[in-house]
Amino acid sequence: MGALISEACSHLSRGGSVLFSGPTGIGKSTLLSAVAAESDDHLVLRCSLAESESQLPFLGLIDLLAAVGDDVLEQLPEHERTVLRSALLRGGDPGAEPGLLPLRVAVLDLFRTLSADRPVLLVIDDAQWLDPPSAELLAFVARRATGLAISVLAAVRAEPGGGSHADFYPAPVLTLQVPVMTVAEVTALLGRRWPRPVLSKIYEASGGNPFFALELGRALAERESHWDSEDPLPLPDSLRALMGERLGSLSPGVRRTLLTASAAARPTINLLLQAGREDAADEVAEAVGNGILEVTTGHVVRFTHPLLAAVVYADAEPADRLRVHTELAATVTDPVERARHLAIVAPGPDEGIAATLSEAAAAARRRGAPAVAARLGRLAADHTPAPDPAADRRLTAAEDMAASGEFVAARDLAHEVLAVSADPAQRVRAWIVVMDASGQAISEVGDVFSQALKDARDDPALLAPLHYRLAWRAWLAEGSATNALQHAIRSAELAAEAGDRRTEVMALAKQAHIEFFLGRPEAEATLLRALSEPHEPRVMIDHNGPAFQKHRHHLLNDRLEEARTELRSLIYVVRQRGVVESLVNLQHNLARIEIHRGRCERALELTRQSLRLAEDTGLSPGPSWYSMALAEAAGGDLERAMAAAERAQRHSEDDRDLLFLPQALHAEGLVRLMRGQYADAAEVLGRVRRLEERQGLMDPAMRRWHGDLAEALARSGNADEAADLIELTRARARRLDRRSVLAVMDRAAAQVAEERGDLDEAVRLLRHAVRTFNELPFRLEEGRARLTLGQVFARRGETQQARLTLREARRVFSHAQARPWLELVAAALDHANGEDPARAPASYDLIGSLSDIESKVAALVAEGSTNREIAARLFVSVKTVEAALTRTYRKLGVRSRVDLARLAAGRPIAGA
Structure with missing residues (x-):
């Protein structure tokens, strides 16, 4: 909607007319109100029309001119005033037929009078119902509107039966089709946490139309207590x-x-x-x-x-619906659709129908549609006469529900089985569904593990998947990678004994992940075992599976392009198969790679997608909020980054997730470091170090907080502690051949040297770091190294070299769209120019800290353009220009347009 509003405002600011077109309920009236609100420099005249009133002559004109007082009419010649007052029912003989030509001229002169003081905007809602006499008069004005500041903003229904409307829009006319809402927008609009299948039903039935979605949502809310999710939606x-x-x-x-x-x-x-x-x-x-x-x-x-x-x-009629489903069941060839019709035709227990539904669920699962498979599987269980097959079918449906993100429904179905089944295999499967549907909050189901182990007894086939999940619990809830590794090893051994290749592969992948974390040399061999044949496709695309660990291996070895390619391939397949939890994790992990590569806008987009999907499906959003914090710190806004980091911490603490808590704290520490809050950053990042070391972290490329902590320590007066951390990290990075980590340590060591006064050593280390990052694809790290090098040059008094180096840093960050880092470069350039960054800057280089729209607005203001002229040139609304200018003043430390012009010209600012 925002883009449509901006486009409409921009066109209106250039003197054109705008027509919003779309079906009933799509949001045209809302758009009219939003655009009209942006046009506060216009005289806004409105009318809202109805089909039942479309034959009442001049009613549209009467509504439009209702806000025009008699004092304005008094400015017209008497004969025009008389005929116009009669048409507007403001006196005279209401039964008299006004002459068409005098009335046309009177309306035209009235609009000339109204537009003489300020532009006139006619806002016409449901323009297709404008009465013909009013439409004809407005068309007459439109044909003669050249030179008059008159525009029309209208909405018209674009669907059969929508009526017709005259060409009464002053040219040029911009027609904008109002698009339907996305699934996420409809979900947000409804403001309720219905299960995803129900939200999907509402979205599909509404066609993305917000009015229809709201009406369907209200009807469902009224009848939710006696409505089954398999039934059609109640229609209001x-x-x-x-x-x-x-x-x-x-x-x-x-x-x-x-x-x-x-x-x-x-x-x-x-x-x-x-x-x-x-x-x-x-x-x-x-x-x-x-x-x-x-x-x-x-x-x-x-x-x-x-x-x-x-x-x-x-x-x-119900009988007619039953007849249609019977005919379709005998006609369609697709097994999934045929099973659906059969289930409706035969609602009672029937093993034949149940078997057909079960086969159809398997077909849907193979097609990568777990949500469809879950619904068919649940129907198969409901149609199964015997209890044992019904329990197995319910468990299969619950597993499909968990895969498609229907976690509450999955847990409920699993507990249904646990309430009636004494079979150990069924009970363990049910407990596993409960575990898997808990996501990051696995500590909340801690008592489930003891019950599941009791049910498993000494059966390797049942113990293997439980030890795999115990590995997760040990790491997430206990914070012990060493204990997690023992469970992963045990799971792989038990699975091999039981011939369960799927669990064996997943356990080996988890074992490799932990071994990488612990810096074990056998990690690569373990990963190769997990990647070796045979394996199932759904195991290979799992976000904890061997293919995902392969991406992590690439990342540890600085092969960002290979890691990105691996994740993008996985995301493509996961989207096709509808595995929601995997998609959430893959998206926010890909975002972190994009941050390293210097693609900050793409990282922000991925984290938004991941977060929205996590919240929509009931997954813990903590990891997604952590990635959002990193993306905002890299390319967005530090205030939003801090808010995201705090939310990531809160979710991780609520879930008692010790695996992601230190990562969330790292995000907070990074933001504090960028703000110059060095002591606070050192305190937060010190906590990260304690948590990670307690878990057993030995590979610094797994969690890249070491350089940030070293910098915070050095800048806060703890150079010796920083130096000790750097040497320890270097030793581990050399042993594992982590080049990017060593380059980061060079940058951190340079800051220690700078704090100790050894500026020559700082320059040497930073030049080495820049050379290394030139060879590696870590663009943001390259920018950070260049920024630090420029600051050291400035401290050495090499002003020209400092400026050149800082401008190179700005080039890197500009290409990456790393806005917060651009602001830091701008402040460093001020310092290199001898200015006090806390006061009004006197270098136009600071413009580099602005966003694209802010820099364009600043440049045009410096040229002397008014806000309206800028809006017209940039095709945005005046309010957008005003907001950008406010942000620009704040970022540049100026208070007026004059200050901004002086800044651009490199002249001193009054009072600075």
């Missing part, structure tokens, strides 16, 4: 009436064909014929003519809006 009367208008004139035969189409997953004309609709082609054509259906490639029949299908289905 408001939507039934709205859609019923489009369906009311259809013949009975067409409605029967529409019912068959609404019940089918992918209706075609041929399928409708096979399902008994002998006149399907003609009936579809009639529905197409009425705007109900459209026929796409391959003769696929589709409703023009999903709600039409919902209304057709909901309004049908």
Whole structure:
């Protein structure tokens, strides 16, 4: 919506007219209000129209001019004033027929008078219902609007039956199609935490239309207590009436064909014929003519809006719906769709139906649709007569639910099995579903492990997957990588004994991960064992599987491109298969790689996607908030970075997740370091060190906080402690051949040398770090090394060299869109120029700290442009210019346009 508002405001600021087009409920009225609110320098005249009033002459004009007082009319010639007052029902003879030409001239002169003082904006909602006389008068004005400051902002319904409207918009006219909302936007709009399948149903039925989604949500909220998630959505009367208008004139035969189409997953004309609709082609054509259906490639029949299908289905008699599903079950060839129809036809226990549904669930699972598999599996269990097969089918459905992110439903289904089953294998499977559906909050289900181990007894096949999850608990909840490693090793051994290759591979992958963390030399061999054949595809794409650990191995060895390629390939497959938890983890891990590579905008986008998905599905958002904090610190805003770091800590502490807590603290420490809060940064990062060392961290490339802690210590007067940390980290990095870590330690050691007064040694170390990062793809680290080197040159009094080096740092950060770092470079350039960075800066180099829009606004202000002129040139609203200018003043430390112009010219600022 924001982009549409900006585009509309920009066009209006250049004197054009804007037309928002879209179906009922899409948000056109909201957009009109938002754009009108941005046009506070206009005289805004409004009217909101209705179909029932479209035949009342001059009603639109009366509404538009309601805010125009009689004192304005008094400025018109008497004969014009008389005819206009009559048309507006403000006196005179209301029954008299005003002459058309005098009335046209009177309206034109009135708008000339109104626009003489300030621009006039006519806001017309539901313009298709504007009465013809008003439309004709406005069209007359539009044709003569050249030189007049008059614009029209209108909304028109773009759907069958939407009415017609005259060409009454002063040129040039910009028509903007209002798009439907995304799933995430509809979810946020509803403001409720329904399960994902229910939210998906609401979204699909609404077609992304916000009004429809809200109405469906209200209806569901009213009936939620007696509504089953497998039932069609309850339809409110408001939507039934709205859609019923489009369906009311259809013949009975067409409605029967529409019912068959609404019940089918992918209706075609041929399928409708096979399902008994002998006149399907003609009936579809009639529905197409009425705007109900459209026929796409391959003769696929589709409703023009999903709600039409919902209304057709909901309004049908139950017997008619049953007949249609019976016909489709005998007609369709897709096993998944056939099973769905059979389940509706035969609602009671039936092993044949249950087996068909179970096979269909397996087919859906193979296609990478775990949510569909879960629904079919649950139906299969409900149709199963015997208790034992029903429990197994419920567990399979619960496992599919967990894979698709339906964690609450998965846990509920698992507990249903635990309540009735005494079979050890079923009980252990159920306990594992409960564990897996807990995500990062695995400590919250600690008592589950003892019960599961008791049920497993001494069966290797049951113990192997439990020890794998015990490895996770030991690391996340106990903070002991060593204990976690023992459980992972034991799991792999038990799985090999039981012939469970899937668990063996996952355990080996976890073992390799922990061995890398502990700096064990056998880690690579363990990873190769996990990657060796045979293995299942779903194991290879798991975010804890061997392919993910392969990406981590690339990252440890500074092969960022290979690590990125590995993750992007995994994300592509995971999206296809719908494995939500894996997708969340892969996205926020890819974001961290993009930060290293200096692609800050992409990192921010990935972290937003990851966080939104985690929150939508009930996963712990702690890891995603941590990645968000890093991305904001790299390329966004330090205040937002700190807020994200605090939320990451809170979630990790609430989940008692000791694996991610130190990472969340690292994000806070980094932000404090960038703010110059060195003592606070050292305290927070010192806590990170204690937590990580307690867990057993030995590979500094696994958790890259060492350089930040060393810098914070050096800058806060603890150079000796910083030097000890640097030497210890260097020793570990040399043993494991971690080049990027060694280069970071060079930068940190240079800061220690600088604090000790050895500036020559600091320069030597920093030049070596810059050379190393030139060879490695760590762009942000290169920028940091150049920034520090420029600061040391400035301290040595080599002003010219300092400026050149800092400008190189600015080039690196500018390319990376690393805005917070650009601000630090700008402050360093001030210092190199001999200015006090706490006071108003006197170097135009500081413009480099601004965002793209801020720098453009600043440059145009320096040229003497007004806010309106800037808005027109940049195609943004005046309010956007004002907001950018406010941020620019704050960042540059100036208070006025004059100061900004002086800054750009390199002249002193008054009072500085």
